[in-house]
Amino acid sequence: MTKGLITDAQNTWCPGCGNFAIQHALKDVILRLESEGVPRENIVLVVGIGCHAKMADYLNVNSLYALHGRAVSFATGICIARPDLFVICCVGDGDAYAEGIAHLLFAAKRNVNMTVLVHNNRVYGLTKGQVTPTSPLEYHGKSNPDSREGIALNPPELLLSVGCSYIARGYSRRQEELKGLIYDGIVHPGFSCIDILQICASFLDKTKEYDRQVYVPLDHNPEDFDAACRLVREYSYEDSGNIPLGVVFHEERDIFHVGTPFSRQRYTDKKGFILRFIEERK
Amino acid sequence: MDGCSVLIGGKAGSGINRAGQTIARMFTQLGYYAYMHYDYPSLIRGGHNFSLIRASTYPVGTHRSGIDILLAMDSPTLSLHRHHCKRDALVIYNSDTVRSDTGSAIPLKSIVARNDGMHVMENTAMIGALASAIGMDWDDCGYVISQEMRKFTQKNLAIARDAFRMQSEKKELKRLSQSPGILLSGNDAVSLGLLSAGLDGYIAYPMSPSTGILHFMADASGETGIQVFQPESEIAAITMAEGMAYAGAKAAVGTSGGGFCLMTEALSMAGMAEIPITIVLAQRSGPSTGTPTYTAQSDLHFAIHAGHGEFPRFVIAPGDAEQAYVWAGHALSLSWQFQVPSILLTDNTLSEGVYTVPPDMLQKRIPASRPVSVHLWEGTEEYQRYRDTEDGISPYASPPLFGAVIKGNSKSHDEWGISVDDGMQLASMTRKQMKKIPSMKDSVSQLKPVLIGGNPDSDICLISWGSNAPLCREAAQVMGIKSVQPIVVHPFPASEMTAATCCSVMTFLLEDNYSGQLADICEAHGIPVDIRLPRFDGRPSAIDQLIEDLWGLVG
Ligand code: SF4
Numbered sequence: 073m074t075k076g077l078i079t080d081a082q083n084t085w086c087p088g089c090g091n092f093a094i095q096h097a098l099k100d101v102i103l104r105l106e107s108e109g110v111p112r113e114n115i116v117l118v119v120g121i122g123c124h125a126k127m128a129d130y131l132n133v134n135s136l137y138a139l140h141g142r143a144v145s146f147a148t149g150i151c152i153a154r155p156d157l158f159v160i161c162c163v164g165d166g167d168a169y170a171e172g173i174a175h176l177l178f179a180a181k182r183n184v185n186m187t188v189l190v191h192n193n194r195v196y197g198l199t200k201g202q203v204t205p206t207s208p209l210e211y212h213g214k215s216n217p218d219s220r221e222g223i224a225l226n227p228p229e230l231l232l233s234v235g236c237s238y239i240a241r242g243y244s245r246r247q248e249e250l251k252g253l254i255y256d257g258i259v260h261p262g263f264s265c266i267d268i269l270q271i272c273a274s275f276l277d278k279t280k281e282y283d284r285q286v287y288v289p290l291d292h293n294p295e296d297f298d299a300a301c302r303l304v305r306e307y308s309y310e311d312s313g314n315i316p317l318g319v320v321f322h323e324e325r326d327i328f329h330v331g332t333p334f335s336r337q338r339y340t341d342k343k344g345f346i347l348r349f350i351e352e353r354k
Numbered sequence: 355m356d357g358c359s360v361l362i363g364g365k366a367g368s369g370i371n372r373a374g375q376t377i378a379r380m381f382t383q384l385g386y387y388a389y390m391h392y393d394y395p396s397l398i399r400g401g402h403n404f405s406l407i408r409a410s411t412y413p414v415g416t417h418r419s420g421i422d423i424l425l426a427m428d429s430p431t432l433s434l435h436r437h438h439c440k441r442d443a444l445v446i447y448n449s450d451t452v453r454s455d456t457g458s459a460i461p462l463k464s465i466v467a468r469n470d471g472m473h474v475m476e477n478t479a480m481i482g483a484l485a486s487a488i489g490m491d492w493d494d495c496g497y498v499i500s501q502e503m504r505k506f507t508q509k510n511l512a513i514a515r516d517a518f519r520m521q522s523e524k525k526e527l528k529r530l531s532q533s534p535g536i537l538l539s540g541n542d543a544v545s546l547g548l549l550s551a552g553l554d555g556y557i558a559y560p561m562s563p564s565t566g567i568l569h570f571m572a573d574a575s576g577e578t579g580i581q582v583f584q585p586e587s588e589i590a591a592i593t594m595a596e597g598m599a600y601a602g603a604k605a606a607v608g609t610s611g612g613g614f615c616l617m618t619e620a621l622s623m624a625g626m627a628e629i630p631i632t633i634v635l636a637q638r639s640g641p642s643t644g645t646p647t648y649t650a651q652s653d654l655h656f657a658i659h660a661g662h663g664e665f666p667r668f669v670i671a672p673g674d675a676e677q678a679y680v681w682a683g684h685a686l687s688l689s690w691q692f693q694v695p696s697i698l699l700t701d702n703t704l705s706e707g708v709y710t711v712p713p714d715m716l717q718k719r720i721p722a723s724r725p726v727s728v729h730l731w732e733g734t735e736e737y738q739r740y741r742d743t744e745d746g747i748s749p750y751a752s753p754p755l756f757g758a759v760i761k762g763n764s765k766s767h768d769e770w771g772i773s774v775d776d777g778m779q780l781a782s783m784t785r786k787q788m789k790k791i792p793s794m795k796d797s798v799s800q801l802k803p804v805l806i807g808g809n810p811d812s813d814i815c816l817i818s819w820g821s822n823a824p825l826c827r828e829a830a831q832v833m834g835i836k837s838v839q840p841i842v843v844h845p846f847p848a849s850e851m852t853a854a855t856c857c858s859v860m861t862f863l864l865e866d867n868y869s870g871q872l873a874d875i876c877e878a879h880g881i882p883v884d885i886r887l888p889r890f891d892g893r894p895s896a897i898d899q900l901i902e903d904l905w906g907l908v909g
Contacts, residue, residue, distance in 0.1 A: 081772045113754040118597075121764075128761065129772050134753040136600050137763040137773065139623055142593045145585075149597020149605070152555060152581050157601070157753060175593075178586045342549040345578045349546065350713045353536035 077102060081129040088277075090244035090270030091123055094191060095130060097250045098160070102133065104255060105158070115158045118147040120172065122164035123198045123272075124191035141172025144179045147186050148328075155329065158258060159186040166196045166204040169227055173205075180236035180263050182328035187257040188265045190227070193272035194309070201275040206309050211276070224309035227267055228320055232300060238264035239300070239320040243286050244271060245279065249317060256319065262327050269315070285315040294322040355527050356411055357386070358488065359418045361435050362480065363404035364427030366397055373477035374405025376502040378537050378708055380485060381409035383498050385530030388537060390708035391417045391894065396562070396646040402430050411530065415674040415709055415824025419896035423487065423525060425480050426452050427462070444525040446483050448476065458483065458523045465516045471509050478503065482514030482521070489526035492518060535712040540704035540821075541566030543675035543711065544608075544634055547682025549574065550719065554603035555581040557591045562646045563705040564608040564636035588613035592620040596629045600762050602752030604686060608634035611653050612643060618660045621695055623764045625665025628740065628748065628787070630689040630696075634682070637701040637820075639892040648892030649702035651820050652867035654875075657697045658844045664784075666791050668696040668798075669844035673805075673823030675709035680719055681841060684801060691797065692790050693750060699843070701866065703821035703894040731758065738769040742782065746789030795845050803842035804850040812836040814908060815858035817883070819843060819872050821894065822864050829900050833908075843872070848879045855881050862887055862904065864895070 077099050085091045106112055115133050119125040121140035128135040138146040143161045150159050168176050168190055179186065195213060196202040202215040205225040212218070228239050238260040242250040250268065257264035269286070271279050285307075293299055300321035307315045360377055364370050371392050378388035386409035394403040406417040421439045426432040426447040432454060439445070445457030450464055460483045462476040471478075478499065485495035495518060496511055503510040538546070545567050548556070556571040558564065568584065575582040581598070585591050588609055595605035609617065614635045624631045637653045639645040657669045670685050672678040682698055689696040731737050731749040737758035741748045748769075753760050761771025766783065768774045805823070808816070808830025815836045818826035823839040830837035838854045840847055855861060855876075863873045863883045870886040877883055885907060889895060 079770075079772060111754065111756070113756055113758065116601075116753050126773070128763070132759055134760045135762070135771075136597070136627075137761070137765055137767075137771075139593070139619060139764055142589065142620070145590045145593035146597035146600070148585075148590075149555075149557075149594035149599075150601045151597075152583065152594065153598040153601035153603035153605075154753070174586050175590055178590070342552065342578050342580075345574060346546055346550055346716065348577075350536060350716055353538075354713060 077132050079130055079132045083130060084126065085123060086273045088273035089123070090193060090272065091127070091191060093244040093247060094189065094250070094268060094270060095127060097247055097254055098127070098189070099131065100251050101254045101258065105258065110158060114156065115160065116150055118143045118150065118159065118161045120163045120167035122167050122196070124162050124164045124167070127162045141167050141170070142175060144168065144172060144186070144188060145175040148179055148184050151184050151186055151328070155185065160258065161186060161188045163188060163190055165190055165192040165194055165206045169205040169225055176265070177230065177234045180231050180265065181234045183235070183237050183262040183325055184328045185262055187254070189254065190265065190267045191270045192267050193270040193276060195272050195276040197272050197275055209310055213275070226304060226308055228304040229301070231265055232304060232321055236265055236321070237262040237325055238322050240266045241315070241317050241320060242266050242268040243282060243317055244268060245283065246286065246317065249288065253319065260322070261324060281312065282315070285312065286317050287314055288318050289316045292316070292318065294319040297321065355422065355525065358409040358422050358527050359420060360407045360423045360425065360484065361404055361421045361438070362407070362425040362427065362477070363402060363431030363435060364477070365399070366394060366401045366403045367399040368427055369474045369477045370394070370403040370405050373481060374407050375537065375708060376481050376498060377405070377407045377484060379502055380481070380490060380495065380498050381407065382534060382537060382710055383494050384409070384490065384527060385532045385534065386410060387413045387534045387710040388708070389414045389416065389710065391703065392706055394647055402434065404431065404435070409527065413534070413710065414828060415707070415821070416828060416894070416897050418898050420898055423484065425484060427476060427480060428452060444487060444523055446480065446487065446521065448480070458487070458521055460517055460520055462517070465513055469509060469512045469516065471513050475510060475513050478510045478513045479517040482517035485514070486518040486521035487523060487525055489524060535710045537708050538675040538679070538711050539566060539706060539708050540675055540678050540700055541706065542570055543678035544682045544698065544700065545570040545574065546716065547679040548606050548632065548686055549578060549580070550679070551683035551686040552604055553580055553606055553686060555583070555595065555598045555605040556608070557583045557585060557595045557605065558608045559584060559588045559591050559613060561610045561613045563638055563702040564610055564634055566705060567608045567634060588616040589620065592617040592631065592633070596620055596624055596631055599629045599631055600752060604630070604690060606632040606634065606686060608636065610636050610638050611640045611656070614653070614656070614660065622661035622663055622665070624695040625661060625663065625667065627762045627764050628693040629762065630693050632686045632689050632696045632698060634698045634700065636705045637699065645892050647702065649821070649866055649894055650890070650892060651701050651822070651865050652871065652890070654699065654843065654867070654871040657699050665787060666692070666694050666794060667844065668694065668794065668842065669699055670696065670841060671699040671820045671843050672704070672841060673820055673839055674704065676711050676715060677841060678704060679711065679716060683719070688797060692747060692794055694790065694794070699820065701820050707821065731755070733757065739771040740767060740769045740783065740786070742769060742786045745793050746786045791845060798842045798845065798847060799850065803840060803847040804854050805839040805841060806854050807831065807837040807839070809834045810836055813857055813859045815855050815861045816904070817855070817861060817863040817872070817876065819865065822866065825895060825897060825900060826864055828897055829904060832901055833904060843875070846875060846879060851876065851879065851881055860884050860908070862907070864889070864900070866890065866894070
């Protein structure tokens, strides 16, 4: 393994895949965090299963290559054990919005201090083109050649409804903006989710549409919940309307922690507890 | 009497479990070993609940069906259990609601009303009457009540006292000079055992009969600093616990068959990623939702084979509270020592049963909070999470660790934790994991994984596992035959089991499942089982019934 931020694992993403852009953005954000004094060993990357997940092999940082849909849940465990770590999840849309939706929503509800980057290419890439929860209504993948899956899920709207404290939307072909969103998400105290519209070069290349549709709203106030609701409804992952990018909603609220903080412990060890327990039962 | 069996029965919601525990405590106060079995259907109010409490001069972990004293809080108790009573049994009944021609009439409702108590305190009155019947001093009785009833203590004392005075019929139990120990349920014991091995976190989704552990741990979290959490599902529970373990915290989860089913994908992940995790699998009657509050031992094969792919694991099945305490600690420590999952297999009878445990045993068995043999990274060369070593155990490290990149991986990987699918590397990593098995077996052997009881020289052998072990130990003792209990069931302690059973001319195996799951495993290892004694009605066997059956078979 190299000493830099990229491992020498062979990269197997398709040429032109949006994952490259997300990888570069994330790498640059990690370098920026390091330059600001965050030790690299304090960063942990957790990934699900899918094309996006190869990020764990390619980035030379601590990582847990987890299970399909479960990255956020594993990451929650890491946050419980070590609240001092910077936990970043890379997940796919099929991964986190289908099989793992419950974990995503609950982590947002609890405001677990992690950052989730959803590589939302709106198709299952690694299993060769099936429909995902955010596939367009008209999308006919290999598993639904004749039928339609129904209207697409609007993940930012769903996340808003469960109290997600930082929601943003990025686009893999808007590098600088994307870096800013990821950085802001990581430094945001609490749960942050960045839905990244990513093109899949092999199965759903929406480069032309996205390039035309995306824009950054100038007068949006991300502290305003009602405005955030209106903004997320502007794009329903269906029509060809405008796609607002940037921070949708942002607020600070209590971060999730469980059990009793160490400062409140009355007994310094478990042995003491057991001895006292025995005494009480005698 | 030099031993005693009491049954207290009433409606769900009338505090029958609590009453049973208080009665068990009265027995230990008098110097007896107590055991309690609690029987309840899966509903919160109404329905019939009963506790069977047994006092004995020697350690017991099972109930007896000949009842000496029947405490009937309501009429169904009398009709359902009268025929389980011995001929000279004493019946104490709630004369405000129950009609009976024989026995002691105690007006529980009136006593409670007179003392301005709550309906649920009728059980306190019943306990007071029982204390008097067995010839307890009021002081002893009052002490137990004030210890067990920390809320409304004065009112409870007054109620018990009234009934105590009113009860005149006696069935006296002589006081013993020994003080055998404290009372622990199997779930309490598992919790203490995990804590004794340095547990840092317990994550569980409620499911009978493991829920008691979750409640215990939640109560203990303030004082011990352990992280206790109930997430959205069993899948979340185990994946979070594995996340904790990746970050260096010792974590455990608890569930029953249905929840364990959901956990199996993460169990396989623990196998591939070599994440230490302890799963408490408290068996209940299945398949599917089955009978949530009744017992079974039908998940043995499932525990051993759960998950896809092949990977080493421990499956450990303690039989009573003492073993549950010791082996819960071993399970956690072994998991960390070998970086493999461990499954602590209990059952409803053990989880919710209450046993007498000598307190000095608990004290003596508190090991260091971390197993000394966890392999740690020396920091001299580049860190490889999955370095191939002589015994297959790679150095364990968790973030943040300066200068090291720690890559856990659920996919086939190389020594650094980078995904690979090259055949040579797949084979070498599989071999590395499987290399652990011989040393896992060695470690298990050192912990004495097979317990022999009864008459070790007998050529008739009664094998059992889990909560049936104390039952069979006692039966073997009474009958002068040998009892054998494998506490570790996987990796199967084949040499110890063969040595324990090789001289037998007749072997019985009692287990709470239809097919004889342990019997199959024994036979696969060349240990013949002549007579399988399956039980699958969700109920634990009583000692006297078992002995009668065995005499019939031995001839
Ligand atoms: S299938 Fe699509 S998402 Fe996957 S690597 Fe290829 S282009 Fe990227």
